Amino acid sequence: MNPWHVDAEEFPTDGYASDQLEFLLNYAVLAPSNHNAQPWLFRIGVTEVAVYADRRRALRFIDPQDRELTISCGAVVFNLCVAAEYFGHLYQVELLPNPSDPNLMARFHLGLKSDTGAEDVVLFHAIHRRRTNRQPFLPDPVPPDLLTRLQNAAASEGAWLAPLIGEDQRLAVADLVAQADRVQWSDPRFRRELALWVRAKPGSADGIPVQGYGVQDWLSFAGPAIIRTFDRGGGMAARDRELATHTPTFVILGTDAEEPRAWLQAGQALQHVLLSARSENVWASFLNQPVEVPELRPRLAELAGRMGFPQVLLRLGYGPEVPPAPRRNPREMLIIQRHHGHA
Structure with missing residues (x-):
């Protein structure tokens, strides 16, 4: 399923909480992430979903502390909250609930049914309209x-x-951005990392379309190689x-x-x-x-x-x-098989 095209009418109102949580993930994964790396994983329980950092998708050069990765996971959590409220559920969020597991970003507990407020509706409909x-x-x-x-x-x-x-x-601001561009592009490590996430062909479920970095269409097939090889910082x-x-x-x-x-x-x-x-x-x-x-x-x-x-x-x-940036199927982000349970 493409999360950009999910139909809210298909929410399993009378289903198990685990089914409802899996449906909410279609909205969670529409959060932004640097290089569209989508660095998150989920584990669904009976009435909760655990949000994990997927550090295999970390950007080691531009984000060595995983600061931006963690910010992206926070945006995922907010989308979960908005979607739960829209579908009329209370919820609880625990940030960093387990100090011994730094990969566990949050636990999201789906609660009892509640009323949906006007702001909930407005923010929910904006999830599918948001683009970079x-x-x-x-x-x-x-x-x-x-x-x-x-x-x-x-x-x-x-x-x-x-x-x-x-x-x-x-x-x-314009001066700072230009300075930063020159600094980053002058470093081969930056270019190599960026090239790993630039997608030369359509149909990818993650990464950045090559046209987003100014490579002409007729050179798209070689886009990552161009980015990796040449310091385009001035341009x-x-x-x-x-x-x-x-x-x-x-x-x-x-x-x-x-x-x-x-x-x-x-x-x-x-x-x-x-x-x-x-x-x-x-x-x-x-x-x-x-x-x-x-x-x-x-x-x-x-x-x-x-x-x-x-x-x-x-x-x-x-x-x-x-157009929206591509997204992976949320089911590919589940780290263990979910299980059913009454809630």
Whole structure:
């Protein structure tokens, strides 16, 4: 089953809780992840699903601490919460419930039936509408009242969101992104890692379509080899600088702490922000390179104007529709066979 095409009408309302949890995974896996690596696994029990980090899909060079991997798992958890609420269920979430198992990111317990609120419906329908949109945006800025809502959404999950809307801030972000591009692309380890996740042919269930990195269609078959072999940092820096310079609104999502629990909370906050924005027809994409380059990350904190740790740099705006990134079948992510049980 393609999770992008799942029909909510097929939710097993009268089925076992384990069947319902398996259905909810179709929404969980639509969370974003760097390089579309989808670095998560699930174990379904009688009334709970355990969310695990799949470190086989970790990005060892750009994410050596698995910070972004953990953020992605937090976004998965938030989607589970939204979907459970939409289908009228209470739930409980335990983050990092077992200190002896650092791969266990969260336990999600499906509870009794409950009422579905208006916000639950809005966020749920945004799950299928969310995309990472790398296209240029229109010059129209995100309205201030929506930015306030996005800040409140991040705060409700234990993170903070700092809008960057002035011309000077936008140009400073563009400069940081361009610097980070040049630093990353100059390192063969970065290029090798990226090439592993670039998909030259359509039909892949993970990774990044080669066209997303500016390789001409007639060279698509050789795209990963080109990326692996040549330092295209100058070209990428120029492209991203242009994109950033004409982005109407940037936001920095950050946390007060720098440890796995804070990263999971950042992931929940990220997805809350993304879904809230999309529900108002605002697109988002990531320009997270300055966060990934250690010497540039503190400069993002300075731009945010607050103490703490920047986790994600987002560009927000209005633009054209884009197709969704591919997804694996959630059943391929189950680490043991689920079992039935009454709940």
